[in-house]
Amino acid sequence: MTLTMGIIGFGKSTNRYHLPYITLRKNIRVKSIFNLRRKPESEKNYTDFNIHFTTDLDSFLNDSDIQLVTICTPASTHFEYAMKCLEYGKNVLVEKPFCATVEEAKKLLEIAEKKGLMIMPYQNRRFDGDFLAVKKVLNDGYIGEPIELESHFDYFRPDNSVYHGSPVDGTFYGLGVHTMDQVISLFGRPKHVSYDIRSIRNSESIDDYFDVSLFYGKLKAIVKTSHLVKKEYPKFILHGTKGSFIKYGIDQQENDLKLGIMPGTDDFGMDSPNQYGIVTYQNANGDWIEKQIPTPTGDYGRVYDACYETIINGAPKLVSNDEIMTNIEILEKGGMQPSPSTISLD
Known part of the structure; x- marks a missing residue:
């Protein structure tokens, strides 16, 4: 059909x-x-x-x-x-x-x-290759119980022009909506959220920087974006009770699309081996192992595959109503709070 x-x-x-x-x-x-x-x-x-x-x-x-x-x-x-x-x-x-x-x-x-x-x-970033690598590390149990996840989406764009608008036009709504959705899809609704949202290039502009922490008891997830980061920082940093995972480099789909390389062509969206994430963990013998995790190939079209399954076959939605509401609530309250601040979602 x-x-x-x-x-x-x-x-x-x-x-x-x-x-x-x-x-x-x-x-x-x-x-x-x-x-x-x-x-x-x-x-x-x-x-x-x-x-x-x-x-x-x-x-x-x-x-x-x-x-x-x-x-x-x-x-x-x-x-x-x-x-x-x-x-x-x-x-x-x-x-x-x-x-x-x-x-x-x-x-x-x-x-x-x-x-x-x-x-x-x-929420196409659920199918970023770098995020799929994080999911694999968690699902395979390499790092044990997760304690801290840090997610970056940084640029170096030293433009101090004034951009007017409401919070929905800023960086937190524009990029935080994706990085928070990734966290929410993994861990659900946080208990508390702390915000640092501001403009660092021109104080008269809409926000271009955020450092937001989602607290889940022992676990904390940090989502961060800045437009003044020249030296590359890891895309994901994941620490757990048994090890750590570090991944540099963003998903390659966007880079390929910008070059006019389209889905369906050979090697589209594939990560370079020198960008594979590294997991450091302890094996059953107590030895510390450092291992590359090949980056799964992302595919934003899987959102449409999910829509097909929901509309035609009655499958649950890819993004649940609870996940939608949690994301929007955190975004909206971020625009309402003085920064820095902390709120409870209980």
Whole structure:
């Protein structure tokens, strides 16, 4: 059975993170794309896929063939578009962030449940190769009970221009939404959260730095982003009762996509062996072992595979409602708190 879908928005996100993966799926078809303005030059790239491009939202949403709509528009429009899609009886996948507030998230989830529809954020970073390596180390028991996980998503962009906007336009909502989702998918809802969110390049701008800790009792998970990191820091640092795991280098899918190397080509998204993570652990004889962990190859298209299974076969959602609400609550409260600060989620 084929899942027929449409997309709202036709910018970088659609062309880089969605269509290259969807068009490889034999059981998913993109029938139509709505955008406020037509982009004929970009549209030519999809001539072979027989996609209809339109600026008429009502005709797009009234198409009864379309079962799933992906929303790839600016963050401030996500709630409005998602609500409209649900009202028209469409299942919905929303680019990050899902929405701006807990109140908005509750409304969307409640309406989807009443209508028997799926709505979910596009948490594609669950299928980053570096994160999949962390999951493997945890699942295989190399480091015993996890005690501390540190996750970095850093850049060196010394631009001190002023960028205005609300918290939803800042770095914490833009990148923290991904790194926190990875943590929440592993460990669930934290007991406490501490925040350090600010702008370090220009104090008049929206945030470009965050250092946020999620506390789970003995375990602490740290998610951190800065736009002023020139020397590479490990992407993941994981410590446990029996050892440690260190991984440098981000997932290679994005680097390949930026170069025009598409999913389905040989070696797409594959990590270099010199970037494989190193686990240091004690074996059954008490000897300390240092071992490379080959990075699993990531695939953002697996989000769409999960959507297919949920919509067509009734499988549980990849990102549960509890995970969605926890993520949005932490994001929203981060924008409301003076920084630094600590809150309880109990």
